[in-house]
Amino acid sequence: KINSWNETTWVSPSNIALIKYWGKHGEQLPNNPSLSLTLKNSVTKTQLRYRKLEKPVSDSEDLKVAYWFDGKRNEAFERKVIIYLGRLHTEMPYLQNYELEFRSANTFPHSTGIASSASSMSAIALCLVDMEQQLGLRKPPTQDVFRRASFLARLGSGSACRSVYGGWVTWGEDGLLPESSDRYASPLEQTVPEQWQNLRDAILIVNSDRKKVSSSAGHGLMSNHPFAEGRYRQARKHLNCMMLALQNSDEKTFIEVVENEALTLHSLLMTSSEDGLLLQPDSINIINAVRAFREKTGLMVCFTLDAGPNVHLLYLEEDKETVQQFIQEELLSFCENNQWIDDQVGEGPYKV
Numbered sequence: 001k002i003n004s005w006n007e008t009t010w011v012s013p014s015n016i017a018l019i020k021y022w023g024k025h026g027e028q029l030p031n032n033p034s035l036s037l038t039l040k041n042s043v044t045k046t047q048l049r050y051r052k053l054e055k056p057v058s059d060s061e062d063l064k065v066a067y068w069f070d071g072k073r074n075e076a077f078e079r080k081v082i083i084y085l086g087r088l089h090t091e092m093p094y095l096q097n098y099e100l101e102f103r104s105a106n107t108f109p110h111s112t113g114i115a116s117s118a119s120s121m122s123a124i125a126l127c128l129v130d131m132e133q134q135l136g137l138r139k140p141p142t143q144d145v146f147r148r149a150s151f152l153a154r155l156g157s158g159s160a161c162r163s164v165y166g167g168w169v170t171w172g173e174d175g176l177l178p179e180s181s182d183r184y185a186s187p188l189e190q191t192v193p194e195q196w197q198n199l200r201d202a203i204l205i206v207n208s209d210r211k212k213v214s215s216s217a218g219h220g221l222m223s224n225h226p227f228a229e230g231r232y233r234q235a236r237k238h239l240n241c242m243m244l245a246l247q248n249s250d251e252k253t254f255i256e257v258v259e260n261e262a263l264t265l266h267s268l269l270m271t272s273s274e275d276g277l278l279l280q281p282d283s284i285n286i287i288n289a290v291r292a293f294r295e296k297t298g299l300m301v302c303f304t305l306d307a308g309p310n311v312h313l314l315y316l317e318e319d320k321e322t323v324q325q326f327i328q329e330e331l332l333s334f335c336e337n338n339q340w341i342d343d344q345v346g347e348g349p350y351k352v
């Protein structure tokens, strides 16, 4: 008899770090705590279909996995997923008994250069946790399902562990929150005043080429970086300042910390390798225009950056109209094909 297929489908968002994770050790453990916003519109939807094999495979390299992206088999990503699932062997030894088919698609517009590792890895991890629930292979209490998904997502891509929760999320032992851990992320939602809960993020696409430095190479370069220890100390200090700024609605400190974190990440990148100079003239043009607009209007707008040339512009819901007009009039000319993504803080992943 042929075993029948079961399935589970999850939609999981991307996230943008305000306090950056850059530098790791051991099994994808962060060298400093980070803080991020989970987005709403930039998501990956992944379906996992699985069925029991007649005969289990004997090695994790031989796992039976197919990964489809946008309706096409994607062998490059499939190899990554097989390596990832191999790494989960002690956690999920029973994966060797199953045939797994993933079908995945992103909502981000094509060729924007927006990294999808956080959304795709968190979606895979959520599907896997749901699969083990459906099969009764592990029965954690309900609140632990997300913690386990976060733990598993981390082993795929560090920042992915933060996408498992909505809103504001921390990852890494920080000495502030009792539940903080290097092994999984924790949501901050109750402690963030309303004003900050609905932040908006305009992602300005300066260049859609794939970045030259992979994030794993980038993290690796931190281990010999002369500023590494100072950086890890600074990140902890920034996290402290940021938590206070959020509590006290201290916009000035918020802006200072967010922009300093973005520029620190790029300073480290640029001084790590020739390929680390990722900012482009139009990234700088946007930064200057944002600072001038803030000076002129007094509005709470600031920028952050990922490991690439695109600029994330953060602003408050109440200023949406004014800021979006500014984007249209003054920033789109710096964007490739006038492209930008209108995003905001979201509620986190959900099952469909």
Ligand code: PMV
Residues within 6 Å of the ligand: 016, 017, 019, 020, 021, 022, 034, 117, 157, 158, 159, 160, 215, 216, 219, 265, 306, 307
């Ligand atoms: O999760 P990774 O290994 O792709 O690293 C992501 C690092 C940054 O995006 C640059 C910062 C962060 O905290 O997300």
